[in-house]
Amino acid sequence: MNRQIVHVDLDAFFASVECLLNPSLVGKPLLVGGAPGGRGVVSAASYEARARGVRSAMPMAQALRLCPEAVRVPPRHGTYGHYSRAVMALLAEYTPVVEQVSIDEAFLDLSGTEGLHGPAEDVARAIQGRVQAEHGLPCSLGVATNKLVAKIACSQGKPRGLVVVPPGGEAAFLAPLSIESLWGVGEATGKRLRALGIDTVGDLASWTEASLRSLFGEAGTQLFRAAHGIDESPVSPDRERRSYSHERTFASDESDVAHVRRTILAMSDDLAAQLRRDGTVAQTVRLKLRSRDFTTYTRQVRLEHPTDVADEICSAATALLEENWDRRSLRLVGVGVTDLLGHGGIQLSMFDEGVQRQRRLSQALDGIRARYGHEAITRASLAGNHSGGEDDLEDEP
Numbered sequence: 523m524n525r526q527i528v529h530v531d532l533d534a535f536f537a538s539v540e541c542l543l544n545p546s547l548v549g550k551p552l553l554v555g556g557a558p559g560g561r562g563v564v565s566a567a568s569y570e571a572r573a574r575g576v577r578s579a580m581p582m583a584q585a586l587r588l589c590p591e592a593v594r595v596p597p598r599h600g601t602y603g604h605y606s607r608a609v610m611a612l613l614a615e616y617t618p619v620v621e622q623v624s625i626d627e628a629f630l631d632l633s634g635t636e637g638l639h640g641p642a643e644d645v646a647r648a649i650q651g652r653v654q655a656e657h658g659l660p661c662s663l664g665v666a667t668n669k670l671v672a673k674i675a676c677s678q679g680k681p682r683g684l685v686v687v688p689p690g691g692e693a694a695f696l697a698p699l700s701i702e703s704l705w706g707v708g709e710a711t712g713k714r715l716r717a718l719g720i721d722t723v724g725d726l727a728s729w730t731e732a733s734l735r736s737l738f739g740e741a742g743t744q745l746f747r748a749a750h751g752i753d754e755s756p757v758s759p760d761r762e763r764r765s766y767s768h769e770r771t772f773a774s775d776e777s778d779v780a781h782v783r784r785t786i787l788a789m790s791d792d793l794a795a796q797l798r799r800d801g802t803v804a805q806t807v808r809l810k811l812r813s814r815d816f817t818t819y820t821r822q823v824r825l826e827h828p829t830d831v832a833d834e835i836c837s838a839a840t841a842l843l844e845e846n847w848d849r850r851s852l853r854l855v856g857v858g859v860t861d862l863l864g865h866g867g868i869q870l871s872m873f874d875e876g877v878q879r880q881r882r883l884s885q886a887l888d889g890i891r892a893r894y895g896h897e898a899i900t901r902a903s904l905a906g907n908h909s910g911g912e913d914d915l916e917d918e919p
């Protein structure tokens with residue numbers, strides 16, 4: 523029996539909310555993100571801005587060079603969260619099996635709901651119409667027998683798309699797509715595949731699993747399965763853990779940039795080790811700052827691809843620090859990761875080569891720490907760490 527999986531993704535979500543709240547922005551190139559002077563990055567770009575080559579996570583200064591007439595607005599995370607919850611509640615009307623993957627993205631498993639709501643394609647169309655009519659937001663949907671193909675189908679239809687891949691049509695649907703459209707194939711892996719004459723998913727599908735394994739190791743099997751549109755990972759509404767975080771309260775209020783950065787690096791190291799231990803990867807990094815007057819704020823950034831590598835978590839958190847810290851003394855700094863994904867199926871643990879190397883090194887360090895204790899290896903850059911206080915590991919409901 524085939525599964526009926528729907529992937530829903532709001533189109534240019536933050537930018538769409540801004541347009542909804544200020545209709546004079548509709549149709550203009552719009553950038554949501556921090557100011558270019560403060561090392562701001564693009565959190566979201568409207569399709570008019572994307573047409574000029576702007577991408578999310580790009581430095582704001584670069585985005586404004588590509589598209590000087592763009593309107594920039596600072597992000598309003600609380601507002602986006604409000605719309606996100608409303609849309610997720612709407613999705614839950616169709617099935618309890620909803621897996622929210624990020625603030626604006628979810629998988630639904632509609633298998634067995636046909637008697638109640640009709641075919642998955644009709645449900646997808648109804649959802650698209652209702653999200654627009656009731657919440658004023660455009661979204662795209664992909665319908666397929668698994669998460670991998672549903673997600674790619676959704677991205678192919680953007681914006682305002684609805685793409686249905688019939689059962690048995692998975693490999694044929696993927697075949698003409700560029701190799702980079704497979705989730706997890708980054709720039710370096712893409713280059714390596716293209717050097718082998720593999721430009722499309724169809725080209726990849728003509729390779730045997732054995733030959734891909736001999737070239738890419740374990741990732742070769744995942745490439746092989748992805749190329750054939752195979753993915754058995756379940757839609758998991760109740761992932762046990764939704765986030766990991768560490769916080770450090772400074773013994774005395776801290777204003778030394780170097781020390782705050784070292785503290786962030788140490789916490790990133792620990793978070794990455796926990797992710798690897800639990801076999802999961804995170805797509806969003808959060809930074810929490812509390813100044814001496816107890817003003818507390820949290821900022822987050824969505825990474826281009828999910829990670830369990832300390833350096834990637836650290837550089838995202840450090841960028842958030844640069845962007846958001848007004849240099850007032852800090853009582854507390856925290857780093858967290860969320861949008862957790864398993865390694866299987868759509869979450870191809872097949873990253874670019876540099877990242878692969880870092881992961882292997884990190885895994886080797888995990889092994890040494892497991893045998894000889896955490897203090898056995900300390901990063902050279904942490905050797906001068908003099909912070910006091912306790913680390914808290916908190917679990918979000």
Ligand SMILES: [Mg+2]
Pocket residue numbers: 531532533534535626627
């Ligand atoms: Mg989106």
